[in-house]
Amino acid sequence: MRQLCGVGTFILGIESSCDDTAAAVLADGAVRANIISTQLVHREHGGVVPELASRQHQLYIARVVQQALTEANITPQDLAAVAYTQGPGLIGALHVGASFAQAFAFGLGIPAVPVNHIEGHLLSVFLQETQPEYPLAVLTVSGGHTQISLLESPTKIIPLGTTLDDAAGEAFDKIGKLMGLPYPAGPHIDRMAASGDAARHPFPFPSVSGYDFSFSGLKTAVLYYVRKQTAQDPEFLARELPHLAAGVQACIVGYLLKQLFAALEAHPHVRHVAIAGGVSANRELRQRFMDECNARGLQGHIPPFGYCTDNAAMIAYSGWVKWQAGFVPQPYTQPFAS
Numbered sequence: 001m002r003q004l005c006g007v008g009t010f011i012l013g014i015e016s017s018c019d020d021t022a023a024a025v026l027a028d029g030a031v032r033a034n035i036i037s038t039q040l041v042h043r044e045h046g047g048v049v050p051e052l053a054s055r056q057h058q059l060y061i062a063r064v065v066q067q068a069l070t071e072a073n074i075t076p077q078d079l080a081a082v083a084y085t086q087g088p089g090l091i092g093a094l095h096v097g098a099s100f101a102q103a104f105a106f107g108l109g110i111p112a113v114p115v116n117h118i119e120g121h122l123l124s125v126f127l128q129e130t131q132p133e134y135p136l137a138v139l140t141v142s143g144g145h146t147q148i149s150l151l152e153s154p155t156k157i158i159p160l161g162t163t164l165d166d167a168a169g170e171a172f173d174k175i176g177k178l179m180g181l182p183y184p185a186g187p188h189i190d191r192m193a194a195s196g197d198a199a200r201h202p203f204p205f206p207s208v209s210g211y212d213f214s215f216s217g218l219k220t221a222v223l224y225y226v227r228k229q230t231a232q233d234p235e236f237l238a239r240e241l242p243h244l245a246a247g248v249q250a251c252i253v254g255y256l257l258k259q260l261f262a263a264l265e266a267h268p269h270v271r272h273v274a275i276a277g278g279v280s281a282n283r284e285l286r287q288r289f290m291d292e293c294n295a296r297g298l299q300g301h302i303p304p305f306g307y308c309t310d311n312a313a314m315i316a317y318s319g320w321v322k323w324q325a326g327f328v329p330q331p332y333t334q335p336f337a338s
């Protein structure tokens with residue numbers, strides 16, 4: 001790997017798995033630049049349109065990379081490697097980032113390091129001053145994934161539980177949609193719930209054995225509940241929106257934490273625990289997670305807001321970790337959707 005005496009090893013990270021075109025530069029694992037261009041074009045469609053996402057990535061990727069290099073105050077020739085999201089994600093969107101990263105790395109004569117997007121979210125918990133220690137349990141909650149993982153080391157990751165249907169972020173978004181909220185609904189529910197009373201519209205936790213999750217039943221329960229209430233009172237949604245948001249959020253957050261801490265009780269040697277992924281930006285989840293950790297004498301870790309939702313710093317960091325673990329460059333690595 002190219003080493004620049006005294007200034008560190010620079011890695012460029014590229015993320016294009018969904019609707020954020022992102023590039024970041026890390027020097028020896030520390031973030032020097034983290035640029036994110038979020039695609040607003042999907043808002044009017046109520047969800048991400050894959051073809052539009054690919055085209056937007058194509059439009060913005062070179063600019064975003066250029067901006068990251070400028071902000072990090074380096075030239076492409078200073079880079080030692082280019083890490084990029086290989087998957088999972090939208091296949092066309094991934095191809096834009098992967099092709100750009102591999103061509104860029106090839107032109108510079110440096111390795112292109114493929115990174116698993118979920119591993120990126122997992123390792124984003126290290127992008128902060130107070131570093132978690134191994135063994136570490138991480139609850140990854142995003143628009144596409146909900147899983148509990150046990151990290152014995154940066155490269156030894158053991159899955160403990162996953163969703164059997166929808167992801168937690170997907171539940172926020174789909175339930176928000178039927179409440180009439182724009183996409184992505186998670187942040188809107190978060191904001192509205194702050195002024196709502198969760199006890200007015202309680203929903204029971206889904207029932208699944210072990211440490212897995214299921215959210216599709218909750219979505220259906222809210223749909224029928226809203227239909228029934230609206231039939232009796234057409235003003236129901238307009239009047240009760242914050243309380244409904246609070247009830248839904250309390251259920252999702254409470255359920256996520258119930259499964260996470262059940263898994264931790266079965267692994268008492270794990271004293272460090274973290275949450276990651278877009279839903280970890282949720283304020284109730286952050287607060288209750290930390291309260292639970294403190295009550296149990298566990299060390300809780302949450303990435304800063306900017307590293308919770310999709311970003312390229314986590315991809316660059318994962319690439320750096322992979323490289324340090326002895327990554328062998330491949331001639332060409334295909335993206336994968338799931």
Ligand code: KG4
Pocket residue numbers: 018141142143144145168169170172173184185186187190277278279280281282283308309310
């Ligand atoms: O990690 P991410 O940016 O993209 C994926 O890899 O999916 O996560 C996006 C998800 C969306 O479902 C969005 O609604 C949710 O994260 N989200 C939130 C909040 N901020 C983002 N959900 C609840 N509360 C939030 N504050």
Ligand code: ZN
Pocket residue numbers: 117121142143277278309310
């Ligand atoms: Zn993500």
